[in-house]
Amino acid sequence: MSGDAPRASRDWPLWEVFVRARGGLSHKHVGSVHAPDGELAMRHARDTYTRRMEGVSLWVVRSADIVASDPAQAGELFEPAASKVYRHPTFYDIPDVVKHI
């Protein structure tokens, strides 16, 4: 083995890792790992990102499968929501004396 020229080895694909820290919370993106398939991606994600007991649920997704918005289009995608203020609770004026609303 030692005499051979080094083989050109293909990289394992990249996977994005999402962890749900506790019940009731959403999954949060914590980073990436390389793995040859989904099962080992789970193992690697668990060994890399939950070593300090950091979660109850793990998702891994191939990075190539993620469809991302184009930051140059951030205007069209996101500004309309900013101008429709009635979606935000602070738009409504509720007297302080009224509780639980």
Added chain:
Amino acid sequence: MYTTEMSPTPKPVAAVREEPAELLAAFEARVAADEFIEPKDWMPEAYRKTLVRQISQHAHSEIVGMLPEGNWLTRAPSLRRKAVALAKVQDEAGHGLYLYCAAETLGTSREQMIEALHSGKAKYSTIFNYPTLTWADMGAIGWLVDGAAIMNQVPLQRTSYGPYARAMVRVCKEESFHQRQGYEVMTVLANGTPEQRAMAQDALDRWWWPSLMMFGPPDENSPNTAQSMRWRIKRDTNDDLRQKFVNITVPQAEYLGLTVPDADLRWDEARGHYDYGPIDWDEFYAVVRGEGPTAKERIKARRAAWESGAWVRDAALAHDAKRAAKAAA
């Protein structure tokens, strides 16, 4: 301090081609406003190249950095020390992993970065070219080397490039015990048998100057500092950080009852800093050139791991391909 620029003949990083003035201005404004640049945002080519170099060099440093301490894991003198050292070295693997992944978002691949390391094109922190000769070195490395690294890493949590900043937040959270465990090892040795005390002093004697060199060349030999600081990928100058390190660390050595190996070291009341002796910059540049005491061992070990592991990585990919073919059939 794994991010130091180490070119022996540093040149300012220039743009590859003309870039639109208003895009450049918008970019600089965002960075100046403390915003984060994310992977698909427009960025100057010089920024992208500088970050690929800095982040991948940082990653290489973590991975190569596993080797000097890895040398003592099987010989740790108690089960607790073995577990703590193993956890620390494992953290370093994890840090390398976070950083390689962050660098990949800038358009390079892990394989390319590793090839660059193995061929000598990419550098790693000079400090890992020194040998670990005794158990006391494990203490000295945690105390001095991690101490130096932490000083650099904390400000990088707000560096301008999002994936790099997020990786650094993770790194800093995990780093807190690294320095403490090293200093604890030194404390036990310094208060131990005469042989242990001698071991501790010997380790300090060998690791002190290389630790100061970690902060990189003097400011007058670092032409890219201003641009890096404007881009928030560097917060303090090399000399400022080096001075801060000396100021913090000398009292720690005194507490241990050990002597810093610098005859010129003295507290300057007027400056409010420690004066320290001249650094041997010939040694620093020799190590940068790849002539450090263990440079060959480090690269040989990393090459051997990568090349002898190729059949494993290939097998896993082959297995997945077979599975996909079966599923499609």
Added chain:
Amino acid sequence: MPSLPTIQPEDVAAAEHAAHDEGHFDAPAETQIDDALGEYLLRLGDDNLILGQRLTEWCGHAPALEVDLSLANMALDLIGQATLLLDLAGEVEGRGRDADALAFHRDVLAFRNCLMVEQPNGDFAQTMARHFLFATFQVALLEGLAASTNPRLAEIAAKGVKEIRYHAELSADWIVRLGDGTVESRERMIEGLDWHWRFVDELFQMDAVEQDLAARGVAVDRAALRARFDAAVAATLMEATLPAPTYPRGVLGGRKGHHSEHLGHLLAIMQYLPRSYPDARW
């Protein structure tokens, strides 16, 4: 002033022994000297310690960064279990030895690990073969021990089960990928497993010590675990498209301190510092 009788070495030993029989205020009141249990705990502890030491050798040299992290995680689990088991062994033995004293100051004849765990790492396939076989056995063992009538042992085992289940699954994943990967990986996987078949029987051997403890509900009947082990191994080998095991004559001896040639070298490295500086604390 009348002179005192000369103190003999056996008096010193008896005094030490008695001092620990009396109990320190930090030792649990119910720890009784129990030679059989002490012996058993050494076997369990040494299995974990030696395997943990072997995995530690991989640190910085694994085929991929992610794999380095996995191996180190498993090593940490094993060293953790070893520390708990050997500390308990020391208490039960009642001679004032803790896990460190046991780990760093016994010679080969006093080690009680099975032969499988001290085998050299070899290549990644050989390491995974050893881990798959041992962890598959160990899961079954720990599930049984989690119900031990000795509450301390049951507690340690319950903690270990969760960890070792992961080891068994991860190593099985690798057996499958290497067995059914490339031509080269398959050859290496067959050789790696082939190295270890001779050490499987020893995992399931019962002797008078363990029979006594099993009768008391403290230990598990190892022989009763063999069928489950064989089924699990067969299932993974099938998925890996690997041939069924060819078991040669089993090699025994670890439980009596008669080890392979490999253990001496491992201990020489592991124990060198405390043995070189007997008065030192670390």
